[in-house]
Amino acid sequence: MEGKSRTIQSKERRAAYLFLLPWIIGFFIFYFIPILIATALGFYEYSILNPPRFVGLANFVDVFKDSLFWTSLSNSFYMVYIGVPLQILAGLSVALLLNMKVKGLAYYRAIYYLPAIVPMVASAILWLWMFNPQFGYINAALSFIGIQGPEWLGSTVWAKPAFIMMRVWAAGATMIIYLAGLKNIPVQFYEAAELDGANSFQKFLRITLPLLTPTLFFTSLTGVIFAFQIFTQAYIMTGGGPVDSTMFLVYYLYDSAFVYFKMGYACAITLILFFIILAFSLFQVKIAPLWVHYEVGRRGDKWQKK
Amino acid sequence: MAEKIETEDKFDWKKRKRRRELIRKSLIHTVLVAGSLFFIFPFFWLLVGSFKSEVQLSLFPPTLIPIPIRWENFPEMFAQCPFLTFLKNSVIISVLNILGAVLSCSLIAYPFARLRWPGRDVVFVAVLATMMIPFQITAVPLFLIFRKMGWIDTLYPLWVRAWFGLPFFIFLLRQFYMSIPYELEDAAKIDGCSYFGIYWRIMLPLVKPALAVIAIFRFMFSWNDFFHPLIFIQSIEKMPLALGLQTLLPRPGQIATTPGAISFNYMLGAALLMTFPLVIVFFFAQKYFIQGITLTGIKG
Numbered sequence: 001m002e003g004k005s006r007t008i009q010s011k012e013r014r015a016a017y018l019f020l021l022p023w024i025i026g027f028f029i030f031y032f033i034p035i036l037i038a039t040a041l042g043f044y045e046y047s048i049l050n051p052p053r054f055v056g057l058a059n060f061v062d063v064f065k066d067s068l069f070w071t072s073l074s075n076s077f078y079m080v081y082i083g084v085p086l087q088i089l090a091g092l093s094v095a096l097l098l099n100m101k102v103k104g105l106a107y108y109r110a111i112y113y114l115p116a117i118v119p120m121v122a123s124a125i126l127w128l129w130m131f132n133p134q135f136g137y138i139n140a141a142l143s144f145i146g147i148q149g150p151e152w153l154g155s156t157v158w159a160k161p162a163f164i165m166m167r168v169w170a171a172g173a174t175m176i177i178y179l180a181g182l183k184n185i186p187v188q189f190y191e192a193a194e195l196d197g198a199n200s201f202q203k204f205l206r207i208t209l210p211l212l213t214p215t216l217f218f219t220s221l222t223g224v225i226f227a228f229q230i231f232t233q234a235y236i237m238t239g240g241g242p243v244d245s246t247m248f249l250v251y252y253l254y255d256s257a258f259v260y261f262k263m264g265y266a267c268a269i270t271l272i273l274f275f276i277i278l279a280f281s282l283f284q285v286k287i288a289p290l291w292v293h294y295e296v297g298r299r300g301d302k303w304q305k306k
Numbered sequence: 307m308a309e310k311i312e313t314e315d316k317f318d319w320k321k322r323k324r325r326r327e328l329i330r331k332s333l334i335h336t337v338l339v340a341g342s343l344f345f346i347f348p349f350f351w352l353l354v355g356s357f358k359s360e361v362q363l364s365l366f367p368p369t370l371i372p373i374p375i376r377w378e379n380f381p382e383m384f385a386q387c388p389f390l391t392f393l394k395n396s397v398i399i400s401v402l403n404i405l406g407a408v409l410s411c412s413l414i415a416y417p418f419a420r421l422r423w424p425g426r427d428v429v430f431v432a433v434l435a436t437m438m439i440p441f442q443i444t445a446v447p448l449f450l451i452f453r454k455m456g457w458i459d460t461l462y463p464l465w466v467r468a469w470f471g472l473p474f475f476i477f478l479l480r481q482f483y484m485s486i487p488y489e490l491e492d493a494a495k496i497d498g499c500s501y502f503g504i505y506w507r508i509m510l511p512l513v514k515p516a517l518a519v520i521a522i523f524r525f526m527f528s529w530n531d532f533f534h535p536l537i538f539i540q541s542i543e544k545m546p547l548a549l550g551l552q553t554l555l556p557r558p559g560q561i562a563t564t565p566g567a568i569s570f571n572y573m574l575g576a577a578l579l580m581t582f583p584l585v586i587v588f589f590f591a592q593k594y595f596i597q598g599i600t601l602t603g604i605k606g
Contacts, residue, residue, distance in 0.1 A: 013424070015501035016417035023414040023433070026470025031436050034447035041447070048453075094341060102334055110592060111342045114349065117584045117595075119530035121548045122577035125555065126352045129363075129570065137351055140367045153558075169345065173599050180600035229440045232532045239558035250442045257446045258537060266446045274443050281438060 038274075041267040048261055059268035069269075071244050072252040073276075075160065079230055079248065080280070083164045084223040088216065091174030096208075098175075099182040109179070113172035124236040127166050128153070153238050156245040163233050163246065174219055181215030182208070210293040217284070217292045224280050228273070249273050356380075356575035363571050376571075380579075383572035389579070391543055392550035396529060399464045399546055403528040404521045406468035411475040411520060412513065416505050418476070419483030420491070430480075437473040441533065449537055463538040464531070464546070468524060475520045478601055482516040483509060519598035522591055526584060547580045 042059055044052035063069050094112055098105055115123070130137050131152035139149030150158040189207050198206070231250040234240055240247040240255075253273065257266035355363060356379060358372040383389060417423065418430050452463050486509065494504050510517075535549035545553070554576070556567045588595060 009422070012421050012501070016421040016423040016426075019413050019417040019421070019501075019505070020429070022410045022469065023471040023476070026410075026467070027432070027436070029451075030444065030448070030467055030470065031439060034444035034451065035439075037447035037450065038444070041450075048450075097334055097338055097341075100334055102331065102338065106592075108338050108342060109596075110588075112345055113595070114585070114588065115345055117526060117588050118349075118581050119548060119577075119584070121530070121532055121551055122352075122581045123348075125551065125573050125577040126348055126355075128555075129355060129574065130348060130351065135364045135368065137347075137368055144367070169348065172345075176596055176599045225438065225440060229442055231442070235532075235536070236552050236555065237558060241558060253442065253446070254537075257449070263446060263450065270443055270446055274439075277438075277440070277443075 035274075038267045038270045041264050042271045044264040044267075045262075046264040048263060052264065055264070059265050060272075062265065063268050063272060068244060068247065069252060072247040072249050075245065075247055076228055076230070076249045078160055079164070079227045080224055082160075083167060084220060084227050086164055087168055087171045087174060087223060088219055090168045091171045091219070092178050092212075092216075094175045095178035095182060096204075098179060109176070112175055115170045116172035118170065120232045121236065123166060123170065124233055127162070128237055131162050154242055156243050159238055159242065159246050163230070163237075166233065174223070177219055178212070178215060181212050185211045213292045214294060217288055221281060221284050224284070225277055228277055228280075249276075352574055352578050352581070355571060356578045358571050360569045360571050379571055379575050383568065383575050386568050386572060387554050387576070388542060388550065389547075389576055392545055392547045393579075395461065395544060395550075396546040396548075399461060400525050400528045402461075402465035403468040403524050406465060406470075407472055407475060407520050407524040408517050410469050410471045411479055412510060412517065413505070414471040415476045415479035415483060416509060418480045420504075420509075421501070433473050433476055437477070445533070445537060452538065458538055459540045459544060460538075461544060464528070464534055468528075472524075475524075478519065478598070479513060479516050481601065482513040486512050515594065515597065518591065518594045519601075522587060522594050523598050525587065529580075529584065547576075551576050551580065 041052065043054060043056060045055045045059070046052040098108055098112075102108070118126075129135075133139055133149065133151045133154060136149075136152070138152070142149040152158050152162045185208065189211075190203055193203050193207060229250055230248050231254065234246040234248055234251050235254070238246045240251050249269070250273070253266055253269045256262050256269055354370065354372055357375045357377070358369075358379075359376055362369060362372060418426065418433075448463070449458075452458055457463050490508055490512075491504055494508055499507070529546075530548060531546075532548045532552070535546050536552075539545050539549060542550070542553070551573070554568050554573060
């Protein structure tokens with residue numbers, strides 16, 4: 001009997017590994033080996049044409065000495081510290097409005113989400129035109145109310161806010177995540193609070209906000225990772241300019257690798273970028289217990305088997 | 307007498323409450339409608355712009371309606387740039403991506419939800435960890451690997467990856483598989499069905515909604531993706547729409563001097579055509595979009 005169950009067990013194992021085979025191959029080809037190569041090449045000089053030459057920490061020293069690296073780092077931080085909170089705020093306020101039992105929820109939700117499905121390239125073309133300082137719609141609207149609009153993408157001050165505006169426009173996915181989070185809050189909580197005479201503001205502060213913190217945590221974690229990846233907008237719309245004001249980390253990486261073909265140098269940037277993202281994620285996970293409220297026993301156990 | 311006043315008071319209070327509710331509702335709707343305009347207006351502007359003439363495009367203040375409506379813009383655009391070639395490449399890449407993602411992820415997620423094997427939890431954490439690694443991190447080494455394989459300037463790097471499982475979708479399908487009752491599986495096992503048979507005949511049909519979510523999001527991703535083609539594709543004939551359209555734009559900072567750049571009303575038309583299939587899919591499959599986002603937090 002025992003022997004039989006053991007053969008069933010080993011059969012099940014064998015099946016499991018067979019099912020997993022594509023993932024195992026993919027993990028090695030697309031994650032493990034590339035990260036290994038990047039780690040190794042970060043210490044080499046390699047321009048594709050010549051064989052790699054070991055240079056020790058020289059690449060890292062060069063990166064840290066390059067003022068363009070620091071410019072792109074601070075530009076990326078701008079998108080993280082200003083762009084991400086604005087996106088969260090926009091998504092959250094729309095979700096809160098839609099959650100107020102209004103009629104036509106499905107229509108509003110569709111409209112607010114629609115911009116999120118527009119391809120980045122198409123939206124870059126469209127917004128290039130919207131932001132055009134001479135013929136663009138935005139400055140036309142501003143001049144209508146007597147404001148002389150800025151140069152937008154041609155201005156070192158306004159290019160990044162213009163990108164953030166585009167991202168807020170396409171923040172529909174975040175809104176849907178919040179909406180789902182809001183729908184998960186049991187109505188009984190609000191009913192109980194009403195019996196105790198709480199007003200809407202108190203209800204928001206004491207019930208909605210704390211119970212939404214897991215969702216907020218999730219969106220800020222993914223939002224930050226996403227913000228560090230910004231590239232397409234800058235590549236198409238500004239080419240990193242004016243005066244490097246939209247040069248972001250990934251753009252800097254792209255230029256080093258595929259314009260100047262400094263592969264070893266680019267791998268060093270890759271490693272630095274990896275550790276920056278890792279540090280931001282770990283930091284957020286670390287401080288999460290201070291502000292994220294988890295209801296014990298409701299989530300989490302589903303996680304375990306069966 | 308006193309009683310009467312009290313009921314009148316009550317009536318008045320109710321009326322006031324109803325009126326306050328009405329004001330509140332109309333305020334919310336006003337804000338929502340205003341917001342909708344902000345979100346919908348760029349679409350309208352894209353639509354309008356792609357039917358304008360080049361001269362009308364540069365009028366200030368801008369005109370709201372194109373006069374006349376230039377349908378010719380589209381055939382003229384097709385004649386001036388290889389839009390249809392780009393489209394063909396995008397379709398090939400998207401179809402292969404969708405097929406690969408649906409098959410590989412459904413296969414890979416199954417043992418995480420349904421089979422017992424040592425190391426399952428550890429491996430699952432590894433799957434989740436790969437979610438946190440953006441593609442840009444592996445771009446340079448992958449470029450070197452694909453270069454060694456002779457894959458640069460072919461479509462392979464743009465779709466092969468989908469056939470080896472994608473972490474978000476594996477996660478999504480695992481959740482779906484876990485919600486299927488074990489009785490179905492046990493019955494099949496007693497009838498002598500193999501593990502693959504259970505997966506193929508019982509599990510797959512039951513997770514169709516999740517497969518739809520995966521197909522839609524993978525379509526969106528491969529249709530919109532710009533970074534991969536930019537790195538891996540060099541010749542015009544192999545470019546998908548996202549990269550191809552970009553080559554038609556003047557490079558930033560050197561307005562209208564880029565060779566091959568086409569005028570902006572054509573660009574807007576091309577952007578409109580590129581967006582169109584996504585809008586169609588969205589209207590017919592809205593429920594899957596919502597489901598996909600809420601279950602996994604995919605942002606498309």
